[in-house]
Amino acid sequence: MAEPTRKPLRKISRPFVADGPTGVSVRDRLKGVTPEDEKVLRAVGEHMGRLASADLVRRCRDGLEHSTGTWAARKRDLTAASSSRWAGSVTSSTHDQWGLSRRAQHQHLQSLEAGIRTLRHRLSLPIGEKGSRGKPGGYRSKGEWFQKTRRLAILEERYAHVRAERETGKVSVVRGGRRLLHQRHNLTAAEKTPEQWRAEWEAARWFLTADGESAKRFGNETIRVTPDGEVSLKLPAPLAYLANAKHGRYVLASKVSFPHRGDEWRDRVAANRAVAYRIHLDVTRGRWYLDASWTRKDLPVIPLDALRAGGVIGVDTNADHLAAWLLDEYGNPIGTPRRFDYDLSGSAGHRDAQLRHALTRLLHWAKATGVQAIAIEDLDFTDSKTREKHGRKKKFRQLISGIPTSRLRARLLSMCAESGISVIAVDPAYTSMWGAEHWQKPLTTKRRPATRHYAAAVAIGRRSLGHRIRRRTAPPRQHQSDAGGHRTAQARPGDRGREGNRPRVPGPRLQGEGTGRGRNAVDQNTQDRSGSSAEHVQLMLSL
Structure with a gap:
C-alpha cells in the first residue's frame, strides 16, 4: 500500500539574538x-513650518x-x-519624510502585486475547486467570480498608476499627517469642530526641531537646554526682534528636568555630546512638551549559547494577551504558565x-x-492580511491585523x-500546531488546563534553546520487552543523524512484518527541522 504524500515542510530559520534599540x-x-x-x-513654529513645507515641495519636485x-x-x-x-x-527632516514615503510606496506596490497574483490564480481555477498545499481554490459561484474580475481590473489599474509614479520619483506625503487631513472631511465622526481641527492641523505643521551637534555647548546650538533645565532658542533672522537674551536667543521661563533618564541626559549635555530636541503642543490638553533624543552606543552582544545556559521564557503573541512559560536549559x-492581558481598543x-503595562509585568x-533571555516569534503578517488571499475569512483577517507585531517588537x-x-527571535513556523500536538495534552492537569497558546509558548522556548519541539518518546507498554525497558534514545542536539529516518529493523518487535514494512519504519515528520525526519532511533533488542 502506497504511503500518503506529505506536504513538504518549509525552510525554518535559525534563532538569533535580536538587535537592541539604536x-x-x-x-x-x-x-x-x-x-x-x-x-x-x-x-517660530509657524515661520519654520512654512519654510519646511516649501522645502518639502521642492524636494518632491526634484524627485530622482x-x-x-x-x-x-x-x-x-x-x-x-x-x-x-x-x-x-529642515533639510534633514525633509529627506527623512521623502525617504519614508518612498519606502511606503514600495511596500504598497508589493501588496498590490501580491493581490493581483492571488486573484489571477483563483480566477484561473474552475468554480468550486478546493485549494491545496496552502494555495486558495476557485471561487464559490459565478457571481463571486465576476465580482473578482472587476476587483482585478481595479488593482491592475492602481498598480500601473503607482508604478508609474515610482518610476518618475513622485511620492505622496502630507505635512501634518494624512489621518488628520482626512478628518477634515468627516468632523462628525472625529467629534471635532472646525476650530478644533484647524488648531490641531496648524500645530501639527509647525517645525520646532533641532538636530544635536557634538562638541557644541550643551550638545545643541539651536535649542539649548542647560543641565539645570533652562531652555533657550536661537531665533530665526526675521524674528530676532523677539529675543530677550544675547546673540538673538530667547530664554523660556519654564524649566525641564526629565524625570526618566534624567541622569543620563545631564551627563550628555555636561559633556557637550549631541542631543536633538523637539518642542510641540498638545492642542487637546493645552500643554507644551519638550522631547530629547540621542543615539545610544552599541550594547555588548551576548552569545546565544550563554543566553541559553540559564533557560528562557517562551512567549506566544496573540491579539489580546501574551502567553508565557519558563523553560530550563x-x-x-x-x-x-503566565498570561499577560492587554486591550488594544481605543486611542x-x-x-x-x-x-x-503587559511587557512591564513580563519583564518583572x-x-x-x-x-x-526572552524567546518570541519573529512575526510579520504583511502578506497575510489581504482579502484576496483569505477571501471570506474576515474574522481571521481581523485576528491577524489585531496582533501588534511591529509595535510589540519595538517596545519589547x-x-x-x-x-x-x-530577546531571542525564532521562526514562527509550526509552533502553534506542533506545540498543541506534542505539549498541550501532557501539560494539562485537572487544576490547570493548558491552552494552545501555552503549548505554543513551550514550542517557541524549545526552538530558541536549540531543542526539537517534539517530546521524548515514551517507553513501551508493560507487556512489551522487560516491563518498560528499552526507552528510545534521546540524541544530543549536536549528534549527526539525529533527525534521520528510523532504521528498518525486522523481527519479533514488528510482529512478523518483513523488512521495511513496519508502520514506524519510514518517515516520521513531526519535528521542527526543515527537510528532515524524526530522530534517529536505535532499538536495542533483548535476546
Missing part, C-alpha cells in the same frame, strides 16, 4: 509657560534628480530666511499604555526567575535593553 527618547512637560513664551513659540547641488541650493535659501543650523534641521517547562495612547517576572526590544534582558 536611540533613546525622553519627554518632559514645559510647565509654567507664560503668554509671552507661547507667543514666541507659536511665531536630487543631487548635492540641489540640496545645497535649498539649504542656502533656507539659511537666508532662518539660520544655517535651522536650515540643516534542557527545554523542560517549569512552574505554571493610540491607550493601546501603547496597554502594551507597556523574567527578573524574578533570573533568566537572561527597548524595554528589555533597559532591563538587561536579551
